[in-house]
Amino acid sequence: MSKLLEVKNLRVSYHTYAGEVQSVRGIDFEVNEGETLAIVGESGCGKTVTAKSLMRLIQIPPGEIKEGSEILYKGKDILKMNQEQLRHFRGAEISMIFQDPMTSLNPTMTIGKQIAESLIIHRNMKKKEAMNEAIKMLKLVNIPNAERRVKQYPHEFSGGMRQRAMIAIALACIPKILVADEPTTALDVTIQAQIMDLIKDLQDKLGTAVVLITHDLGVVADVADRIQVMYAGKIIERGNTDEMFYNPKHPYTWALLQSVPRLETGHKDSLYSIKGTPPDLVKPPIGCPFAPRCDYAMEICKQEMPEATIITESHQALCWLQHPNAPKVEVPFGIGGEN
Amino acid sequence: MSGNEDLIIVKNLKKYFQVGKNETLKAVDDVSFVIKKGETLGLVGESGCGKTTCGRTVMGLYPATDGEVLFNGVNIHGLKGKAKRDFCRNAQIIFQDPYASLNPRMTVGDIIGEGIDIHKLYSGQKKAEKIQEVLQMVGLNKEHASRFPHEFSGGQRQRIGIARALAIEPKFIVCDEPISALDVSIQAQVVNLLIKLQKELGLTYLFIAHDLSMVKHISDRVGVMYLGKLVELAPSGILYENPLHPYTKALLSSIPVADPIQSKSKNRIMLEGEVPSPINTKPGCGFVQRCKYAMDCCKGETPELKEIKPEHFVACHLLK
Numbered sequence: 001m002s003k004l005l006e007v008k009n010l011r012v013s014y015h016t017y018a019g020e021v022q023s024v025r026g027i028d029f030e031v032n033e034g035e036t037l038a039i040v041g042e043s044g045c046g047k048t049v050t051a052k053s054l055m056r057l058i059q060i061p062p063g064e065i066k067e068g069s070e071i072l073y074k075g076k077d078i079l080k081m082n083q084e085q086l087r088h089f090r091g092a093e094i095s096m097i098f099q100d101p102m103t104s105l106n107p108t109m110t111i112g113k114q115i116a117e118s119l120i121i122h123r124n125m126k127k128k129e130a131m132n133e134a135i136k137m138l139k140l141v142n143i144p145n146a147e148r149r150v151k152q153y154p155h156e157f158s159g160g161m162r163q164r165a166m167i168a169i170a171l172a173c174i175p176k177i178l179v180a181d182e183p184t185t186a187l188d189v190t191i192q193a194q195i196m197d198l199i200k201d202l203q204d205k206l207g208t209a210v211v212l213i214t215h216d217l218g219v220v221a222d223v224a225d226r227i228q229v230m231y232a233g234k235i236i237e238r239g240n241t242d243e244m245f246y247n248p249k250h251p252y253t254w255a256l257l258q259s260v261p262r263l264e265t266g267h268k269d270s271l272y273s274i275k276g277t278p279p280d281l282v283k284p285p286i287g288c289p290f291a292p293r294c295d296y297a298m299e300i301c302k303q304e305m306p307e308a309t310i311i312t313e314s315h316q317a318l319c320w321l322q323h324p325n326a327p328k329v330e331v332p333f334g335i336g337g338e339n
Numbered sequence: 340m341s342g343n344e345d346l347i348i349v350k351n352l353k354k355y356f357q358v359g360k361n362e363t364l365k366a367v368d369d370v371s372f373v374i375k376k377g378e379t380l381g382l383v384g385e386s387g388c389g390k391t392t393c394g395r396t397v398m399g400l401y402p403a404t405d406g407e408v409l410f411n412g413v414n415i416h417g418l419k420g421k422a423k424r425d426f427c428r429n430a431q432i433i434f435q436d437p438y439a440s441l442n443p444r445m446t447v448g449d450i451i452g453e454g455i456d457i458h459k460l461y462s463g464q465k466k467a468e469k470i471q472e473v474l475q476m477v478g479l480n481k482e483h484a485s486r487f488p489h490e491f492s493g494g495q496r497q498r499i500g501i502a503r504a505l506a507i508e509p510k511f512i513v514c515d516e517p518i519s520a521l522d523v524s525i526q527a528q529v530v531n532l533l534i535k536l537q538k539e540l541g542l543t544y545l546f547i548a549h550d551l552s553m554v555k556h557i558s559d560r561v562g563v564m565y566l567g568k569l570v571e572l573a574p575s576g577i578l579y580e581n582p583l584h585p586y587t588k589a590l591l592s593s594i595p596v597a598d599p600i601q602s603k604s605k606n607r608i609m610l611e612g613e614v615p616s617p618i619n620t621k622p623g624c625g626f627v628q629r630c631k632y633a634m635d636c637c638k639g640e641t642p643e644l645k646e647i648k649p650e651h652f653v654a655c656h657l658l659k
Contacts, residue, residue, distance in 0.1 A: 042522050043493070144612075158613055159386065188385045188549055190610045193593040197609070215522050218595035222602040241599050259524045260597040261552035270534070271556060273527035277492060 004176055004209055005031040005054070005073050005094075011066035012049050012058060019282040023049040025233035031177060036203065036210045038224035038241075040217055040256065044278055046233040047213045051181045054078070054211065055096050056086060092122040095170040099182040101162035105154040111138070111165050112150035115172050122173045137168040140205075141198060160191035164198065171202060178203075179211045184219065196223055218260050221245065226314070229253050232279050232289035239315035249309075249317035252290045254332055288320065296321060296329050346511060346543050347374040347397065352406035354389075354396045364618050366392040368567035369406070371644070374511075379537065379544040381558030381575065383551055383590070387614050389567040390547045391435075394513045397545060398432055399423075410511070428458050431504035435516035437496035441488040447474075447499055448484035454507040473502040477532060494525035501532065505540075513545045518553060526550075530557055551594050555579050560650075563587050566625030567617055569644055573651040583653045586626050624656065632657055 012024040024046040031037055039047045052058050056078055058065060071078040073093060081089060095118075098104040106114060115137055116130035125133065131150065138146035141164040154162055163183060170178055180199065184192035200223055203210055214220060220227060221241070228238035229252065237250040248254055258272040276293040279285055288294070291301040301320050309322035321329055354367040366389040374380045382390045395401050397408050399415045407414045415426050431454075434440035441450055451470050455461055461469050471481040477498040488496060497517055504512055514533065518526040530553055536542060548554045554561055555575050562572040563586065571584040582588045589608045596602040610629055624630070624637045636656050644654040 042524055160613055189551065189595075190385055190590060190593045191613070192595070193607065193609065196595075216595070217523075218597040221595065221597050221599045245597070245599050256524065257597060259527050261527070261550075261556055262597070270531050271527040273531055274524045277494075 002033050003030050004033050005071070007050075007054075008070040008072070010050070010053060010069045010071065012046075012053055012069075013064045013066065015062045015064065016282075022281050022284055023233055024053070025281075025284060027230075027233075027235050029228060029235065029238070031209050031211060033176070034203070034207050034209055035225045036212060036223055038212045038214065038220040038227045039230055040214060040220065040227060041230035042215055042278060044281075045230045046281075047230050048181055050230070051096065051179050051211065051213050054177075054179055055090055055094055056081070057096075088122070091118045091170075091175065092173045093175055094177040094179060095173070095175045096179040096181065097163070097166045097170045097183050099185050101159060101166050101186065104166065105162060107154055110151055110153055111157070111168075114165075115150075115169050118169065118172050133172070134168075137172050138165070140171075140202070141165070141168045143168075159187055160194065163187060163191075163195055167195075167198065167202070171206065171208065174206055175208060177209045177211060179213070181213045182215070183212075185214070185216075192219070199223070216260070217256055229256065232284060233281060234289065234318065236290065236319070237317040239311070243312065243315045247311075247315075248331070249311060249315075249322060250290075250319045251294045251296050251321070253317075255293075258332060288318070298326070344376045345373045346376045346411065347545075348407075348409040349373070349397060350407045350409070352393070352396060352408060353404045354392050354401055355404045358618060362618050365567045365620055366617060367396060368620075370564075370567075370569050371406075372562060372569065372572060374543055374545060376510075377537075377541050377543055378559040379546050379557055381554035381561040382545065382547045382564060383549060383554050383561060384564035385549065385590075385614050387617065388564040389617070390549075390564050391515055393564065394432070394515050394545055394547045398430055398513050399426065400432070424458065428507050429509050430511045430513070431507070431509040432513040432515060433497075433500050433504050433517045436520055437493050437500055438520075440500055441496060443488055446485055446487055447479075447491075447502075450488070450499065451484070451503050451506045454503065458507050460507060469506060473505045476505060476536065477502045492525075493521050494528060497521065497529050498532065501529075501536070505536065508540075509542070511543045511545070513547070515547050516549070517546075519548060519550060526553060533557065551579075551591060563590065566614060566620065568625060568654065569652075570626070570654045571652065572644065577648075577651055583647060583651070583658055584626075584655050585630050585632055585657070589629075624654075 007029050010024055010027050014021045014023055039050060041047045065079060069079060112131055112134045115134035119125045119130040119133050135146045135150050138149055143149050143161060143164055157165060184195050199210060212220060212224060224241050226240050227244040228235045231252050237253050248257060255274045259274060274293055279289050287302040287304055288306060291297040298320060306318050306320045308316045308318050310316050320326055349370060349372050352367055352370045356364040356366060358364045370393060384390045396403050403416045408416060410426060418426055448470050451473060452466055455466050455469060470484055474481055474483055479498055518529050534557060546554060546557055558575045561575045561578045562569050565586050571587045582591055589610045592608045612629055615628060622641055623639055624642050627633045627637045634656060642654045642656050644652045647653050647658050
């Protein structure tokens with residue numbers, strides 16, 4: 001598989017009245033052709049900011065992408081593109097779907113026009129041709145009565161339908177990468193299953209790579225090829241899906257896995273919950289950001305950020321427990337290989 | 340833990356909304372159930388199935404179109420004056436959106452104290468003590484009383500919502516999707532808090548949600564709603580192990596599993612399409628268009644909720 005996108009030392013800050021919020025604090029990763037990469041973490045961990053950076057949608061100011069950050073798409077740095085180049089890039093090479101299908105469509109334009117818009121710009125189609133293509137796209141995302149629906153406005157669509165329409169808009173120009181920022185959080189479980197199946201299906205048909213951003217590990221289990229877990233603006237563990245589910249190394253990943261409610265858990269037993277709240281990123285801690293909430297925290301965790309430990313070629317974790325001198329820790333029951 | 344006394348009895352409850360000249364939206368259509376003292380009844384279903392309207396009508400926030408809601412044997416619809424106020428003291432609600440349900444101009448102390456003032460329970464020093472007590476009960480500090488809602492995170496706000504409901508010492512709380520706006524890790528904190536409070540204070544809950552795994556965890560019995568009707572009602576263990584209605588089966592199989600091997604091998608029943616419009620519904624089973632077992636009689640005749648096995652009620656023509 002060839003590398004499509006490479007993020008190097010990405011650092012993003014927001015300037016607020018309270019001070020500089022360091023949302024993303026130096027992350028590196030790559031996206032390969034045709035794969036699904038999941039970025040998982042709690043609210044405020046920087047996952048949406050990461051997604052927006054890939055499209056260069058960070059508003060400056062108050063945002064700031066720090067010196068030394070690089071996002072290379074096929075070797076070209078997105079962060080150095082001018083507005084003209086960006087216009088050709090967004091929608092054609094990378095496109096994005098957002099969390100809230102209710103607010104991210106334009107209420108004054110028909111669905112057809114919104115799909116046709118990018119076709120006219122990027123593929124130089126005539127209006128009529130673009131409209132026919134829009135109908136085809138709506139059929140591709142399984143919207144019934146596409147010929148009639150294409151002339152309707154977003155308010156005439158239900159939540160699930162709107163998310164399908166969003167996907168149709170995003171995929172109209174067959175981009176190489178689709179960034180999906182919590183695409184199913186606002187939807188019912190039944191619709192969530194439909195949308196995830198649709199994304200998987202389209203990926204097979206079109207060969208698009210997907211960057212899937214979510215807070216729910218349950219959603220990514222059967223779609224992701226690789227998973228990276230973010231916490232306080234850093235990627236604290238990454239690996240392929242089996243490694244992350246069956247051999248997780250970082251206590252935060254354990255905690256995330258444990259807090260997914262399972263149908264097998266006993267009735268009215270106390271559910272596992274991570275105590276406390278994520279750190280304030282105006283003053284990020286010097287040591288491991290998870291240390292104050294971690295059941296296994298040692299003295300060194302509070303003083304120094306651990307280096308990445310390479311477990312396998314694809315799997316690495318940032319945790320002092322992986323240090324050869326660290327005490328051996330039992331993985332909590334219910335996750336990992338013993339399940 | 341649950342006693343045998345029925346706290347709430349809902350009989351043939353209907354709530355219709357007139358949405359156009361000849362258009363009636365049947366949000367809740369002939370629903371009956373009981374909630375025993377100290378138990379949690381879960382209510383699940385997709386958006387638009389009428390579960391929130393049902394919760395609000397049971398609370399008396401909407402007048403019922405038809406049917407009765409008996410609280411300790413008294414029909415709450417039609418209560419006036421002091422009797423109505425007495426009922427309100429015993430029944431409280433926690434809302435879905437922790438951002439929209441707290442007045443941004445009031446301090447947390449004022450929000451929690453409002454109910455105490457209305458029901459004239461405590462005043463002065465006693466009231467301040469009560470506010471501190473409930474704040475501590477939900478895991479917040481007493482210093483938080485002088486702050487405003489915008490200073491809190493989503494999970495903390497939901498705790499404030501719970502504290503507000505607890506301040507007047509109710510017996511019954513309707514939890515209207517209290518966790519669906521929160522992160523997975525915070526959801527567990529709030530659910531644990533609700534379970535703890537129930538054990539300590541002997542509360543009775545009507546727990547409304549679309550997240551089936553959380554509902555299973557907290558509920559003693561679970562009802563599944565579809566298009567304004569209750570299609571299945573059973574003790575939660577039985578419902579999740581042996582669902583009988585085709586809709587319940589589909590709903591359960593769409594829950595994502597946090598295990599790659601299991602979730603790949605899982606035989607998913609995919610539901611086609613979405614919930615049909617509840618406006619001017621035709622007679623017959625509401626699920627008929629999406630049901631793969633649909634027979635001729637499903638289109639004409641509305642199935643009734645019948646006890647198929649002890650304690651296990653299902654409304655489906657397949658089960659006789």
